Amino acid sequence: MTDGKKTIALLGQPNSGKSTLFNGLTGMKQHVGNWPGKTVEQKQGGFTHNGEEYVVMDLPGTYSLSANSDEEIVTRDFISSGKADVVCILADSSQLERSLFMLSDYAGINVPCFLILNLADVAADQGKTINADKIRSKLGIPVVLMSATDVKKYDNFFAALNEALSKKTTLDISSLEAKYSKLDGFEELKAEIPENLIPGCSSTWMAVKTIEGDKVVRAKIENKLTGDSLVRYNSHAARFDKGALLTGECKFSWIDELLSDSVNKVTQTVKTSKLDKALTNKTWGKTVVVLIVIGGLLLSFIPAIPIMLLGGIFTALAVPVREALTAANASPIVTGIICDVILQSLANIVKMLGFAFGINLVFGMFEESGLMARISYVFDNTMSKMGLQGKSIMPFLVSFGCTIGGASSSRVIDNWNQKVLTIALAWAVPCGAAWAIIPMLAANFFGGYAVLVIIAILLVMLLHIWITAKIFGRKLVKKEDRYGIIMELPPYHKPKWGAMLRFVLGRTKDMFFRVVKVIIPVCLLFWILSYSGGNIEGSLLYKIGKTIEPVTKVFGMNWQLFMAFLASSIGKEGAVGVLTALYSQSGTIYGAVNGTNAAVANSTQLLLSNISGPQALAFMFAITFNVPCVVALAATYQETHSAKWTAIITGYYTLGALIISFIVYHIGLLIM
Amino acid sequence: MDMQVLLSKIKNGEARSTAMLAEEMNTTPEDVTRTLEYLERIGVLRKTELGKFECGGSCSSCSGCSGSSGKEKGPCKGCIPEQGFEHMGVLWEVQNG
Ligand SMILES: Nc1nc2c(ncn2[C@@H]2O[C@H](COP(=O)(O)OP(=O)(O)O)[C@@H](O)[C@H]2O)c(=O)[nH]1
Ligand SMILES: [Mg+2]
Numbered sequence: 001m002t003d004g005k006k007t008i009a010l011l012g013q014p015n016s017g018k019s020t021l022f023n024g025l026t027g028m029k030q031h032v033g034n035w036p037g038k039t040v041e042q043k044q045g046g047f048t049h050n051g052e053e054y055v056v057m058d059l060p061g062t063y064s065l066s067a068n069s070d071e072e073i074v075t076r077d078f079i080s081s082g083k084a085d086v087v088c089i090l091a092d093s094s095q096l097e098r099s100l101f102m103l104s105d106y107a108g109i110n111v112p113c114f115l116i117l118n119l120a121d122v123a124a125d126q127g128k129t130i131n132a133d134k135i136r137s138k139l140g141i142p143v144v145l146m147s148a149t150d151v152k153k154y155d156n157f158f159a160a161l162n163e164a165l166s167k168k169t170t171l172d173i174s175s176l177e178a179k180y181s182k183l184d185g186f187e188e189l190k191a192e193i194p195e196n197l198i199p200g201c202s203s204t205w206m207a208v209k210t211i212e213g214d215k216v217v218r219a220k221i222e223n224k225l226t227g228d229s230l231v232r233y234n235s236h237a238a239r240f241d242k243g244a245l246l247t248g249e250c251k252f253s254w255i256d257e258l259l260s261d262s263v264n265k266v267t268q269t270v271k272t273s274k275l276d277k278a279l280t281n282k283t284w285g286k287t288v289v290v291l292i293v294i295g296g297l298l299l300s301f302i303p304a305i306p307i308m309l310l311g312g313i314f315t316a317l318a319v320p321v322r323e324a325l326t327a328a329n330a331s332p333i334v335t336g337i338i339c340d341v342i343l344q345s346l347a348n349i350v351k352m353l354g355f356a357f358g359i360n361l362v363f364g365m366f367e368e369s370g371l372m373a374r375i376s377y378v379f380d381n382t383m384s385k386m387g388l389q390g391k392s393i394m395p396f397l398v399s400f401g402c403t404i405g406g407a408s409s410s411r412v413i414d415n416w417n418q419k420v421l422t423i424a425l426a427w428a429v430p431c432g433a434a435w436a437i438i439p440m441l442a443a444n445f446f447g448g449y450a451v452l453v454i455i456a457i458l459l460v461m462l463l464h465i466w467i468t469a470k471i472f473g474r475k476l477v478k479k480e481d482r483y484g485i486i487m488e489l490p491p492y493h494k495p496k497w498g499a500m501l502r503f504v505l506g507r508t509k510d511m512f513f514r515v516v517k518v519i520i521p522v523c524l525l526f527w528i529l530s531y532s533g534g535n536i537e538g539s540l541l542y543k544i545g546k547t548i549e550p551v552t553k554v555f556g557m558n559w560q561l562f563m564a565f566l567a568s569s570i571g572k573e574g575a576v577g578v579l580t581a582l583y584s585q586s587g588t589i590y591g592a593v594n595g596t597n598a599a600v601a602n603s604t605q606l607l608l609s610n611i612s613g614p615q616a617l618a619f620m621f622a623i624t625f626n627v628p629c630v631v632a633l634a635a636t637y638q639e640t641h642s643a644k645w646t647a648i649i650t651g652y653y654t655l656g657a658l659i660i661s662f663i664v665y666h667i668g669l670l671i672m
Numbered sequence: 673m674d675m676q677v678l679l680s681k682i683k684n685g686e687a688r689s690t691a692m693l694a695e696e697m698n699t700t701p702e703d704v705t706r707t708l709e710y711l712e713r714i715g716v717l718r719k720t721e722l723g724k725f726e727c728g729g730s731c732s733s734c735s736g737c738s739g740s741s742g743k744e745k746g747p748c749k750g751c752i753p754e755q756g757f758e759h760m761g762v763l764w765e766v767q768n769g
Contacts, residue, residue: 063713098706212714244714245675252673252706280689373722373761377689390763391720397760484682486708488762489689 005046006165007055007083011075011106012090013099014061017118019043021090021148021157022058035074042074049158057084064105066209067216079111080200086164087113093123093130093145096259097252104251107173108205110196114142114164116157121147127265134262140172175257177204179250186211189236192229193221211243276489279374289378296366297454300358301439307354308443314347336527340584345523348576349515351443352436356511359435360504363400368495372397377487386469387477389413390485392422399429401507403628406431407635417476420640424472424649427628427636428464430457432511433572434624440576445616453617457624460660464625468652515573522567522577530582541582555658556618556665561611565661568623569654570630575623583610614668622661627653673699673707679716682766708764718767722760 010018022030026045035042043058059078060071067073079087089106092099096117103115115135117123123130136143142160146153163169180186190207198206198220209217210233218237225233240246278288318339325335366372376393383392391412399406406426413419430438438457442450530539545559552562560582567574611619627633627650637646678697681688690708694701711717 066713068713095702097700097702098709101706101710242716245679245711245716248707248710248714249673249675252703252710256703276689280692368759370759370761373759376760389720390722390765393722393760393763483765483767484684486682486688486690486693486764488705488764489691490759490761493759 005053005055006085007057008161009057009059009078009084009087010090011059011079011087011102012061012116012118013063013092013102016061016090016092016099016102017116017148018058018061018090021088021116021118022056024148024151024154025054025056038070038074040070040074054161062102064101065109066105066212067214073216079109080198082111082199084111086161087111088116088161089113090116090118090148093117093119093128094126096130096263097255100255100258101251103171104176104254107171107176107251107254108202108208109200110170110202111200112164112168112170114144114160114169115139116148116160117143117145118148120145121150129264131262131264135258138172138175138258138262141169173204176250176254179254180204180208180247183211183246183250185236185239189233189239192225192233192236197221197224208247210237211240211247213240213243273492276374279378285378289375292366292371292375293458294451294455296362297359297458298451300355300362301451302358303361304354304358304439307357308351308440311347311350311354314343314350318343318347333531336531336584337524341523341527341581342520344580344584345516345519345577348440348580349512349519351440352515352573352576353508353512355439356432356436357504357508359439360401360432360507361500364500364504365495368493368500370490370492373487373490377489382466384483384485386421386425386466387418387473388422388425388469389415389418389483390487392418392425395422395426396429399426399431400435401432403427403429403431403632404635407632407639410639416640420642420645421469421472421476423636423639424645424652425465425468427632427649427653428461428468428625430461430624431572431628431632432507433515433629436511436515437572437576438620438624441616441620445611445613453620457621460621460625464656464660468656471652518571518573519577519580522574523581524577526563526567526578526581527584555622555661556615556668557622557661558611558615561615561619565619565622565626565657569627572623572626572629613672614665617668617672618661618665621664622657624657625653625660626657673697673703675707675711678704678707679711679766682717682764711766712764716766718765720763720765722763 010022012018022043022045025047027047029047030043030045033042033044034040040060045056045058047054047056057078059075062069062072062075065072065076065079067076078084087106087109089103091103106113117130117132117135120130130145132143132145142163144156144160146156180190186207189210190203193203193206193210195203197203198217206217206221210221221233222230279285281288321343322335322339325338363372366375376397383390392410394412395406395410398409403426406429407423410419410422410426413422439450439454442453446453526541530541541563542559545563548562549559552559555562557565560579563582564575564578567578633646633650636649637643640646678693681693681696688696690704691701694704697704708717708719712719
């Protein structure tokens with residue numbers, strides 16, 4: 001209404017095409033500023049059509065007209081300010097059942113309006129035919145099906161604009177009002193609110209907002225009502241609890257009726273894929289998931305095997321190097337450090353990386369393709385029964401890479417008790433280091449049966465999580481704090497190989513440096529501790545070890561394995577360093593005792609000949625389910641801020657690892 | 673759709689996909705989706721977009737990360753793939769009680 005110019009306000013949900021239409025209409029003639037007193041962008045522009053000048057306001061994109069945000073308040077205030085001569089409501093034709101919500105929320109506002117069903121091209125591509133005339137006849141306002149991107153075809157838009165302006169067309173909401181009036185107490189409430197008490201707003205609109213608990217509207221009404229009518233207004237309003245559910249149902253069903261005979265969709269039956277059917281099957285879902293995970297593990301061995309063989313080169317290299325050094329009369333300490341510490345550690349490290357690479361690649365692929373979402377979906381149900389939020393999936397997934405990251409990422413969980421429970425459970429998830437060490441050890445000890453060991457570890461993990469949830473959950477999460485979950489499954493994707501390889505290679509590289517930093521020093525330290533001039537029996541470590549061995553044997557670990565187990569609480573990689581050192585030292589005596597050349601013995605062979613199958617198995621389970629590492633412990637403290645709970649969790653896992661080790665050892669004795 | 677019924681279905685703690693829920697409620701997945709969106713807007717449901725997960729550099733202590741180490745925002749590269757868990761879908765939750 002500025003200088004006889006007509007003002008058009010563009011109203012619509014985000015992405016309904018307001019800015020596109022705005023730009024299409026105004027071209028270069030626009031001005032961007034802020035709404036007074038708000039950090040909300042105000043876009044104003046102008047255009048001339050058939051000699052008439054117009055002002056266009058691009059209102060902020062909002063979901064509805066309730067008072068949840070500055071954007072919504074700015075939008076609402078502008079409309080009821082009377083500054084707009086006409087409101088152009090936009091909806092996305094490709095999803096009208098959703099985007100017409102703005103129209104239904106506008107219903108009851110008396111400012112003239114017309115409706116743009118935008119993105120017509122997208123709707124057509126979806127095979128939808130939309131009958132704008134039918135919609136128009138129900139709404140009583142001009143309705144245009146168009147594409148704002150197609151700037152040359154704005155004729156219908158201008159025709160609708162002119163009609164709306166000249167006839168001051170307002171929305172016919174009688175059918176929506178009929179729905180509202182069926183709500184218990186609606187008519188009584190509405191009767192207390194005079195029309196236009198808020199300018200431009202009908203009593204229906206104000207009653208609806210009252211029911212929805214809109215504080216701004218309520219305050220305005222309470223300000224203007226006095227005496228008895230104020231008391232009556234408040235008492236009627238108080239009758240509605242969760243009123244937004246009721247009005248929401250009315251609005252959506254009004255939209256559906258509006259669209260029922262005006263939109264024809266080529267019914268493309270959304271077929272649930274066979275895989276999804278299998279995965280979501282109540283009885284078989286979990287089995288299918290377990291089979292897929294096992295398949296993934298098998299797959300991950302394929303890229304791992306060549307890398308593993310590569311690691312063998314270092315072991316093989318130790319023999320000629322040792323011979324050369326001995327021939328050159330190098331000191332046995334130097335020979336030992338080079339052959340037993342460095343080369344042997346490198347052999348183990350390369351083998352570990354092979355598995356880390358394989359597993360990361362395969363499970364990265366699962367994630368990328370959308371399969372992982374389906375896998376976790378099957379366990380969601382279980383998660384909520386354990387008292388966890390859906391968000392807990394994240395820390396779990398991260399924990400497969402790194403428990404420290406898992407603990408830190410539990411920060412997203414706002415409830416402290418659930419956070420503690422999530423961390424306590426995330427500790428049971430074997431981390432990246434375990435996924436590298438265990439397959440390496442398992443392959444050394446059991447060859448191809450390594451796969452079975454890993455499957456057993458996964459099953460024990462599930463059992464562990466379940467038991468831990470029972471034990472900790474009772475204390476931490478009350479029944480009423482439990483959540484129900486719905487998951488929107490993402491569509492299947494083709495993995496982006498390039499990006500994924502880069503991620504996996506990067507992760508493997510990180511692991512290499514980390515592992516080298518831990519394994520070689522630990523190996524060196526234990527090698528020195530147990531070195532005493534060629535006879536391990538003279539070393540202090542040996543004496544301590546032998547003293548505690550009667551106890552550790554109960555858990556299926558000889559003293560060397562137990563030392564390695566202790567080292568694994570600091571960092572799992574440390575266990576490999578300890579074993580390498582201790583067995584290469586034993587190798588020296590082994591060689592000496594047998595009168596053979598020490599060069600024959602490499603620590604892998606020694607490991608095999610000195611540790612029985614059940615012992616090896618017990619050890620692998622023990623380090624997998626031991627405290628993840630010291631840093632994870634620190635991260636747990638940092639996130640929980642509770643020394644008590646950090647100590648409880650730590651004690652629980654140390655004890656748990658020993659118990660699991662004990663059980664596995666005895667099962668091992670039975671089956672091997 | 674009766675939103676109270678929908679909520680009570682979600683509350684029973686059993687996980688479902690939107691498609692399954694649509695089938696149970698005798699409606700379309702689009703209807704379920706818009707209703708979920710509405711319920712989130714009015715604060716009845718909570719939405720977790722697993723794909724948008726960012727640890728926000730919370731992994732600064734994580735020696736296992738190649739580490740944006742708390743300096744840059746965004747997922748910690750060592751723990752999470754570069755784009756986050758992009759294909760993990762969306763969760764909607766409602767508190768029981
Ligand atoms: N295919 C098509 N795309 C459109 C149309 N109108 C807008 N878009 C696109 O939809 C997106 C959102 O549009 P925008 O004008 O920014 O929406 P706003 O949030 O309401 O301002 C942009 O990428 C536009 O290019 C249309 O009629 N057809
Ligand atoms: Mg915009």
